[in-house]
Amino acid sequence: MGRYFLKRLLQGGGVIIGVTVLVFVVTRLVGDPVKVMLPLEATAEQRAEFEKQLGLDRPIHVQFVDFMGGLTRLDFGDSLWQRRPAMRIVFEKLPLTLELAFMGIGLAFFLSIPLGIIAALRPGGASDRSTVFLSLIGLSVPQFWLGLLLIVVFAVQLGWLPTSGVDTPAHLIMPTITMALPALARLVMIVRSSMIDELNQQYVRTCFAKGISFYRVVGVHALRNAALPVVTLCGWELIRAVAGYSVVVETVFAWPGLGLTAIQAIEREDLILLQAIVFTVAVLVVLINILMDVAYKAIDPRLKLA
Amino acid sequence: MKSLLDELWRDKAGSTGIVMVVALILMAAAAPLIAPYSPTTQDLRARLAPPVWEDNGSWKHILGTDHLGRDVLSRVIHGSRVSLTVGAAVVLIAGTFGVILGLVAGYRGGRTDSFIMRWIDTQVAFPGLLIALIILAVIGPSMLTVVLVLSLNGWMVYGRLTRGAVLSVRQTAYVEAAEMVGCSSVRVVFRHILPNLTSPLLTLAILEFARIVLAEAALSFLGMGIQPPATSWGLDVATGKNYMFRAWWLVTFPGVAISITVLAVNLVASWMRLISDPQEREKQFARQMRALRKKHAPQGLQETPSL
Numbered sequence: 001m002g003r004y005f006l007k008r009l010l011q012g013g014g015v016i017i018g019v020t021v022l023v024f025v026v027t028r029l030v031g032d033p034v035k036v037m038l039p040l041e042a043t044a045e046q047r048a049e050f051e052k053q054l055g056l057d058r059p060i061h062v063q064f065v066d067f068m069g070g071l072t073r074l075d076f077g078d079s080l081w082q083r084r085p086a087m088r089i090v091f092e093k094l095p096l097t098l099e100l101a102f103m104g105i106g107l108a109f110f111l112s113i114p115l116g117i118i119a120a121l122r123p124g125g126a127s128d129r130s131t132v133f134l135s136l137i138g139l140s141v142p143q144f145w146l147g148l149l150l151i152v153v154f155a156v157q158l159g160w161l162p163t164s165g166v167d168t169p170a171h172l173i174m175p176t177i178t179m180a181l182p183a184l185a186r187l188v189m190i191v192r193s194s195m196i197d198e199l200n201q202q203y204v205r206t207c208f209a210k211g212i213s214f215y216r217v218v219g220v221h222a223l224r225n226a227a228l229p230v231v232t233l234c235g236w237e238l239i240r241a242v243a244g245y246s247v248v249v250e251t252v253f254a255w256p257g258l259g260l261t262a263i264q265a266i267e268r269e270d271l272i273l274l275q276a277i278v279f280t281v282a283v284l285v286v287l288i289n290i291l292m293d294v295a296y297k298a299i300d301p302r303l304k305l306a
Numbered sequence: 307m308k309s310l311l312d313e314l315w316r317d318k319a320g321s322t323g324i325v326m327v328v329a330l331i332l333m334a335a336a337a338p339l340i341a342p343y344s345p346t347t348q349d350l351r352a353r354l355a356p357p358v359w360e361d362n363g364s365w366k367h368i369l370g371t372d373h374l375g376r377d378v379l380s381r382v383i384h385g386s387r388v389s390l391t392v393g394a395a396v397v398l399i400a401g402t403f404g405v406i407l408g409l410v411a412g413y414r415g416g417r418t419d420s421f422i423m424r425w426i427d428t429q430v431a432f433p434g435l436l437i438a439l440i441i442l443a444v445i446g447p448s449m450l451t452v453v454l455v456l457s458l459n460g461w462m463v464y465g466r467l468t469r470g471a472v473l474s475v476r477q478t479a480y481v482e483a484a485e486m487v488g489c490s491s492v493r494v495v496f497r498h499i500l501p502n503l504t505s506p507l508l509t510l511a512i513l514e515f516a517r518i519v520l521a522e523a524a525l526s527f528l529g530m531g532i533q534p535p536a537t538s539w540g541l542d543v544a545t546g547k548n549y550m551f552r553a554w555w556l557v558t559f560p561g562v563a564i565s566i567t568v569l570a571v572n573l574v575a576s577w578m579r580l581i582s583d584p585q586e587r588e589k590q591f592a593r594q595m596r597a598l599r600k601k602h603a604p605q606g607l608q609e610t611p612s613l
Contacts, residue, residue, distance in 0.1 A: 014424075015431040022432075026441055124597075133319070136576070140569035142520055144527045145543055145561035148550065156551055243433035248524055262436060263528060266443045274440055281433040289431065 008293060012286035019282040020275070024067055027271045028060065071279070079273040081265065086276035090258065094280065096166065097257035100249065101241035103172060104179025108187050109234055111180075116191025117218060123196050131188060138185030143245060147178040147252035164254035175253045179245055183237040190233050194226040201225075227299055235292035239285050317580070323573025330567055334386040341380035342368075345537045349375035354553045370555045372545065378555060382563050385539040388532055389567060392449065392522045393515045396456045401511055404461035405503075408468025409495050412476065423469070426462045434459040435524075442530040452531050456521055460514060467510055471503045505582035512578060516571040523564050539564045 042050075051057045055066065070076060076086040119131035154174065155163040165171050198204065199222055207217040246259035254260065258277055265273040315321055333340060355371040356362055357378075369378040411422040438455045445451055475481060476499070484498045525531035526540030534541065539560040546556025581587070 011427065012431075015428050018428050019432055019437070022437065023440060026437075026444055136572050137565075137569060140516070140572055141565045142523050142527075142540070142543075142561060142568075144524060144540075145557070145564065148543065148547060148557050149561070152550060152554055152557070244435035247435055247439070247528065251528060262439065266439055266530065269443070271440075271444075274443075278433060278436050278440065281436055282431075285431050285433060 005290070005293070008290055012290060015286050016279070016282050020068075020071060020279055023275050023278050024064065027275065028056075028063065076276040076279070077272050079265075079270055079276075081268040081270040081273060086273045089261065089273060090276050090280050093256060093258045093261050096255065097242065097246050097250070097259060100172075100175055100179055100255060100257060101238060101246060103176045104245075104249075105183055105234065105238045105241050107176055108180040108184035108237065109230075112184055112187035112191050113223070113230075116188045117195055117223070119188070119192040120195035120199060121218070128192070131192065135185040135188050138181050141181070143178060143182060144248045144252050146181060147174065147249060150174045150178060151252070166255060171253075175249055175255050178252065179241060179249050182245070183241065187230065187233060187237065190229050191226065194229045195222060198222040198226045224299075228296065231295050231299060232292065235288055235295070239288050242284050242288070243281050317577050319573050320577025320580075323570045323577060326566065326570035327574055330386055330570065331390065333383060334390045337384050337387055341377075341383040343377040343380040345376065345381045345384040346535050347376060347380075349377075351375065354549065356553070357555050369559050370553070372542075372553075372556050373549055378542075378559055381537050381542055382539070382559050384537045385542060385560060385563060386567070388449065388536065388538040389519045389522060389564070392453055392456070393518045395453045396460060396518045397511050397515050399453065399457040400461040400514070401464050401507070403457070404464025405468045405500075405507065407461070408465040409472060409500070411465070412469040412472025413491065413495055413499070419469070422465065426465050430462050432459075435521075438525065439528070439530050442525070447525075447530045447533055449532055449536070452522060452525055456518055456525075460518065463510060463514065464507070467506060468503060471506065472499055475499050475502050505578075509575060509578045509582055512571060512575040516568045516575065519564065519568055519571070 048057070055063060058066075074087050078084060079086045079089055082089060115131055119128040122128055151163050151174065154161045161174055162168070162171050195218075199218070201222075204217060204222055207221050208214075212221075246257060247262055248259070249255065250257045250259035251263050258281065262274060262277045265271075265277065338344075349371065352367060352371050353373060353375045355364065355367050355375075357370045358365055358368050360370075367377050367379070369382065371377055372381070407422050407426075411419045438459055441455050441458075442451055472495075481494060481498050484494050489497070522531055522538070523540030523543070526538040527544045529544065532538035532541050534545075542560040543557050543564075546553070546558075546560070549556050
């Protein structure tokens, strides 16, 4: 057990180092950061000045050692756009992104279980077919477009909800729904198919034969066994939400989390802030992966982790 | 082949999906012939014209015009070209790379296998969209770079699937026989192992196609994908966003186009999975039998509890 987690931690470290090295290579070698970050009309002297200021005039291996050294102290340098430490900006924005991701995936999780079970009770029935069809539609609608439609209907036409911002709980409603929909569609499908499998097992029949109530058989015995793939997918959805969806959803609703900050950093060509954001997101992804392993073990004690 | 078509006809969702996909491909191929205008022709006197059925709408611009007076219908028709091209190119590049690495890993085994699998595990845990955005910001967004970046992010699924399937086929008698007879490893892999993987790989490729169409739209929406003056549905939604409160049609129609395309592809994929996965087939068969039995059994004499 302990050995397994050590292995996973090492693997996670590999991911984080891989991401940072890739970002380093892309920003320093493939592209020319000075060219990206300075306006076209800058003079040669300004360029040299800027290079010196960022330490880009030194040989690449010195830069790399310096970069990795800064990494161990969580120091990426000052954001070019806001002129203050990039990590401080990241830590300010991180809670907002986590809030949105957990709300969205949490909503998807709690809705998917009853919907998936109802569909699984009568495979091929009317409720099953409509659930599957609606899930397919949910998978096919682009997330950014769904967000815009919600804004047009509920903020512009009906005026019930604010379009963007973070001030009140009402501001959370539309971003959460937008975040939840694709995850909900995938989760419903997986709850449905793994419940169908479980309900066809012999032990379910035995439970019914013993006279255990319908709700207990379905909601406790079968659901517990069907939970493992659902938890796996939930972890993946959380990772997708933090590492991908947040960029899109936060841009649509002007939700000032890490995703929107990443887009702003790209627009302002602030590669330093961008590096800090990507590093943080990579760490989050690794952490969620490890938490998922712990959750597996708690759900299914038979599982041998190797 | 005939029985396959029969089966397709019986699955209404699957056949609708296929018909829609074929129609989309035809539309993309014949875009300049069908579209009433060129997607870039501006008509500044008819800016932000609403669709026909609205007040002030006219048959000149059936789905209205954007802020430069460009015909929305023509742009939607031309946009299909970008989505389908990017989707097909990425599936082809990422698929080829992933399948080759998966074949090598599964067939060679040992150190090669563990190296490739560790590579895949590491890259799967990367925050793909953010890295794509950085790469695009540094090397400059265009259709070519979007294809490259999405391929770079998407080959791992093919690698995993292929390797797993190779491992399960490797031990079979016919592969051993082929090796015994002295077939070269290239021949064994391409002639005896790869054909077994056709249907799961095809299903995966179709699912990935749907995912890529959405990813391209999202990148273009974020301004890091297809650049103007080229057309893309995602890009059109992004420009329409600025006129959202005055001209709802600018955001709506390109979004509907994306949704319909992805839905059609998803319908085809789920049908493919139903017919190609033996486990699914078995379940379907069992379901049909149960339905038959229910029909013929007298009331109250059902074998299974009413689940």
